[in-house]
Amino acid sequence: MRPAAAAAEADAHQSRLLYELCALLLTVLRASPEDGGVAAARPLLPRQVTPAGVASMLLGASMALMLCGSVTFMLGFFLMPWVVGLGCVFLFVGFVTNLSGIWRTILLWPAAACAASTKEASSSPWQIFSKPPFVPM
Numbered sequence: 517m518r519p520a521a522a523a524a525e526a527d528a529h530q531s532r533l534l535y536e537l538c539a540l541l542l543t544v545l546r547a548s549p550e551d552g553g554v555a556a557a558r559p560l561l562p563r564q565v566t567p568a569g570v571a572s573m574l575l576g577a578s579m580a581l582m583l584c585g586s587v588t589f590m591l592g593f594f595l596m597p598w599v600v601g602l603g604c605v606f607l608f609v610g611f612v613t614n615l616s617g618i619w620r621t622i623l624l625w626p627a628a629a630c631a632a633s634t635k636e637a638s639s640s641p642w643q644i645f646s647k648p649p650f651v652p653m
Contacts, residue, residue: 536569537576 543565 533568533572536566537572540565540569540573
């Protein structure tokens with residue numbers, strides 16, 4: 517067999533598979549006879565779906581799922597450093613914010629102790645802070 521004839525036969529096989537796949541999809545997507553119209557008056561003939569058509573439809577569905585999964589994986593792979601970096605920035609900002617509060621507490625501890633000794637001692641250990649704690653004790 518010549519190479520040109522082999523290529524033409526391969527193209528014909530691919531065209532036949534594509535035609536069967538399109539026919540299968542149109543069969544699945546075709547409107548039902550309950551919609552009304554002329555098609556509801558005549559009985560429907562059983563439609564023939566070849567095993568190659570079913571295999572082509574399943575192959576197309578699996579390829580679509582693999583491609584969508586690959587795209588999702590690549591988006592996550594490229595965006596993960598940005599997410600980790602943003603998390604580190606928020607962690608650093610939170611640490612700096614808490615550090616300033618801790619230093620203020622350490623530096624103002626003697627003044628708060630003197631004020632507590634002159635006044636009546638409160639039962640709450642949070643008297644040196646300007647805001648009440650999140651969880652009351």
